[in-house]
Amino acid sequence: MPGPDGDVQVTYALDHLAEHLSAAGRIDDLRCLITPAWLDKKRRHLGVDAYRSLARDVAVALRAVPASPADLPAFLRLCVLASTLNALVTDLPPESLRALAEAGQANQALAAVAMMIGRDRQARALHAIAQGRAQAAPSAAIDLWQQAESLVPGIEDPAQAGRLLAAIGRGLTGLAANDRVEAILARANTYLGHAVEEEAAHSWLLVSDGFADIAAASMDLGERQLATRYLDAAYVALRNADQELYPDTHRFTETFRTIVSLTARAGDTASLDRIGQTITDALERKTDARPPLFAQYGRARIALAAFAIGAADAGDLDRARWALIKALEAGSTEIYRPAVADSLAGLRHGVRLSAGADLMEVSTSRIRRATDPLAAQRLAVDEASMIAWAVAVLSPTDPPGPVAAAVAQVDSAMDRLAGEEERQRARTRWGPGRYDALLRQDRQYDPAVLRDEQLDNRVLRCIAQARCAGALGAPGRSNRQPPASPRQ
Secondary structure, three states: OOOHHHHHHHHHHHHHHHHHHHHOOOHHHHHHHOOHHHHHHHHHHHHHHHHHHHHHHHHHHHOOOOOOHHHHHHHHHHHHHHHHHHHHHHOOOHHHHHHHHHOOOHHHHHHHHHOOOOHHHHHHHHHHHHHHHOOOOHHHHHHHHHHHHHHHHHOOOHHHHHHHHHHHHHHHHHOOOOOOHHHHHHHHHHHHHHHHHHOOHHHHHHHHHHHHHHHHHHHHOOOHHHHHHHHHHHHHHHHHHHHHOOOOOHHHHHHHHHHHHHHHHOOOHHHHHHHHHHHHHHHOOOOOOOOOOOOHHHOHHHHHHHHHHHHHHOOOHHHHHHHHHHHHHOOOOOOOOHHHHHHHHHHHHOOOOOOOOOOOOOOHHHHHHOOOHHHHHHHHHHHHHHHHHHHHHHOOOOOOHHHHHHHHHHHHHHHHHHHHHHHHHHOOOOOOOHHHHHHOOOOOOOHHHHHHHHHHHHHHHHHHHHHHHHHHHOOOOOOOOOOOOOOO
């Protein structure tokens, strides 16, 4: 059994043998070396660094151009392997790397970053790992943020670059590493300004997130007036995203909630009231020179719930209760009970909600406006889960009845979504109900389109369940966040 010196020699050989074979001109041996058995040996001795090491071996082997047609099969096999390795890590969502770092597996997360293609992906991944390390190892987090910052000049999209710099500046401010923060935030503002000039629809959400991060960092630096101006810019960008993109994403709602929370923290009550008014304008179908925020796709109730959560997070409970009451009042007139608003209004005076209140009503008038049945049911699930979260934030800890009732409505909405999905599956071109659909001249789903719809449904179910878990976990705490949920 090898001792410590032997272990070091084995580790060195596994990590550097490919380089030595290449330097010796033994290209055939190098190509034959890279096999599943070689990866197994690396995993036994190198642990989380095995895939990074294998990727380096493949890169070394690919430097040798095939000398004859007989070398092509082995060369092409390595090309496919390199593409597969890069795709596996490049498509990892940054949130997963942050979770690894928070769980004490930062080395594994960094090994994945080393294999990623594209500076923008590498920079975002480093930022996520820094967030995961910020509490346990602040100095390591600062180093990671500096590495991410060094990659920004290689990012072509100004919205991506500005968003990343703003997030880095906010992270460094949170660790009181303020010596370079102002310069970083100024660069972020410049990049975001270029993105605004381009007026690219895909960039508006990034611009909004970026300005919101600069505002948060400015508040931490004691510059509230400057923060207010950046929040105004973030809100304008969000309105542009609302008009140009289909706003059926968790991220859109999160951006809006962040802006509301930061605006409340800044004490800008006039802007808060103006934002709230735009949502009620959407509910009342008021029209002006420009459609009000969230007027499209019937998302006004979701916006009101997000407003309530954001305001409550910042301690503005009066406006949070107003928004939640408005969201509940916006339910369909056929099902809505006025007593629900009365019981919620009692919260202003410290009156507890009754456990039997019907807290969530399906907005049937909104669903009738939807053009696609699956999209309509997804909207109902999204709406129900946001309202359940808002109810949990504003309800007293005891009794938990209103929260449980709201979560039950989420379960019902998810059941309806599952039922509609099954009906649409049966009516695809290959489904058992396709002939009946043809006779009725109903639209049939293409199987590939339905698969995309099913993916959207699964993502939304995860998000809704995360919100419900947060709502049931600690009702009545206005500073509670739900568990992290996946992005689409």
